[in-house]
Amino acid sequence: MHRKNRKFSRTKGKTKSPTIKTSKKTSLSNERKLFDxxxxxxxxxYLLNDIIELAYPKIQTTIDVLVSSKPSDVLKDLHIFLLDIIHTGxxxxxxxxxxxxxxxxxxxxDELYLLIKEGLVDLDDENDYRLTTKGELFLENQKFIPETSNEEFVFYVDGLTKEITTEQVSKTFCQNKLTNLVNVNHEFIQENWFNINSIxxxxxxxxxxxxxLSNYKRSIVRKPNVVYEKIYALIYYPKEEAGKKIQIKAYNKSLKLLKKTTNSLNEQFSKNPLLFDFSEEGQILNEFKDIIEKSRELNQSKDRLTGNYKDISTFEHKELISDALITATSKVYIESPWIRRATSNYIKAMEVFLNKENTKLYIAYGIDSSFRNKPHEETFEKIKKLQNRFPDKLKIYHLPTHFSSKFNDRSGTHRKILIKDNEFYIKGSFNWLSYAGEKGRNYAVEEGTQFFDNVEIFWSKIFKEYQLEF
Known part of the structure; x- marks a missing residue:
């Protein structure tokens, strides 16, 4: 992975060019803002490892079109006036x-001839003008005849997402050019005709x-021209590499998140891991590289909990949590942002587990302390009844409350974690205590990764990080 490349003049004994100095200062400023x-x-x-300045392809396109527009008020009034006086005799x-x-x-x-052409006025055998039925309705409703004209329309096509805009491109001379994947031709224009007209x-x-299109074969007046816009790609590496993918987020020069571009870059990167390999384009900007490297050293996880793992699909989670509660022999940890009605599916399994000798169940929940995120009342009552029966075996942590007494900068959790004994732990996006995960219904894709090694270390990591008691 290579970071942003930009050439700078560093000639000994000579005054630096004011232009280069300003460009360098602004670039670093934006990167530092993004990084911080x-x-x-x-x-x-995740750890933010790289910020790369990219030259992002936009295809400047000009087409020749026939346009219908509202006439001037004077022309509209003239048409109404002519129809009116013909109607009067x-x-x-x-x-x-x-x-x-x-x-x-x-x-x-000439405008009278236009009324005849539009079918509003007709000529009888004696060359007398008369209003047609269409003309009478036109006069009654005070409509207008649209003007038509040939015009050029200039727009930009995103070279990766195919998105069409008319926003001016902030051109860059950065050498880190992404490959344009879109061919803007007559076929493209026709496929996107409705969207182009709407814009x-x-x-x-x-x-x-x-x-x-005024003239289909010559509708693209000039050959589409690929121009390059400055954007920044922020590249995040997972601290625990197993089962997780590198994530990319894209921002423009105003530091605004580009959602469609972000999705496209992640998709392209998954197909081509060398998407950002610009090693031959110039030297690395060492001053910003140092910032990244120092941050990596400070934040690198000491215990990388890698090893044997497998990916878990959305509908496998429900069976896994039920099985974990029924078959576990010592301890189970469940962390989820919300407790909803779906938790009722596991109450019986929780009871089975707690009835075993020397078992402990830990439930940690709460994305924040707001009323709208409080647990489902009836379901939470069932959990509390279990706690009353097994006060030493069932520990319930409302993390927003717990964190308020332990930390200054934490308000809750968005993690989704399941740990069974020292057998395995699961991390991912499945909301264990609020999502039923049933087939045959509309569902969100909530996948995860099941790890089989370093489970004891992961137990210690969670309890130490949250300052929980075993």
Whole structure:
């Protein structure tokens, strides 16, 4: 993995270029802001290892379109006026010209021809004008005839996500260029026609819309041009590497999170681990590298709990927690942000476990102390009844309350953990005590990883980190 590359002039004995100095200072400032603000954005399980400045591809595209737009108020009033006077009986060209005091080649007569073309006015056998039914309805509803014109529409296509925008690109000369994956051609334009038209209308405050490509074969006026925009990729490594993937988050030069770009970069990185290998493009910026390295040394986990593991799918969790409670012989730990009705599925299994000799069940819960996140009342009563029966064997920790007396900077938990004896522990996204995990219903993908080694170390790690008592 290579960090951001940027070339700087470092000639001995010479004054540095003000431009280079300013560019360097701004770049480092942005990176430091990103690092300080988001270094723990993915929690304690991840470490922000790299911040890379990228040249992100955007395809500047210009198409030639036929546009329909609202006419000026003067033109609209003129059309209504002409229809009105024909309707009142001024239905000959000579009479109209005399009444209006114009020549028969005046532009107003041209507009009369437009009314005929639009089917609002017709000519009878004696060349007298008369309103058609469409014209009468048009006059009654005070409508207008749209104007049409040929225009050029310029937009940008995201080179990875295919997203279309009209926002100006902040161009960069950074050499860390991501590969453009999108081909903007006639087929692309047609496939995205509805979206392009919608964006065009929004840009023009809904007063214009595209009728069609003016000339299909020449609709792309100029060959699409790939330009590059500056973005930052923040790359997080899992402290415990087994079973976890590297995560990437993307920000623009204003330090705004780019959600679609983030998703796309993670997808591309999973296919190509060398996506950010820019080693041949320039030298590493050592000053920022030092910041990253020092942070890594301070935050690196001393005990890397790796070893044998396997991935757990969404619907395997329910069986695993039930089995753990029924078959465990000494201790079980369950941590989850919420206690909901789904916990009722495990009350009987908890009772079976607590009835065994020398067993202990630890339940840690609570994302915060707010009322809306309190436990499901009826379900929590069942747990409390078990605690009353087994006061020395069932320990319940409301972590927001527990943390308030132990730490200054913790408000609750979003972890999802299950530990069975010294046999295994599971970490992931499955909400053990609030999600039923039943098949045949709409569900969120909540996967996890089951570890079989270093389980005793993990017990100690959790209880030491939370200052809990065995």
């Amino acid at each position: 603000k988001y270094k723990k954005d993915l929690g304690e399980d 001024l239905n000959k060209k000579s009479i109209l010209c005399s009444f209006l005091g114009i020549e028969d080649d005046d532009f107003i007569i 065009f209308s929004k840009v023009n405050k809904e007063e214009k819309e595209i009728i069609e």
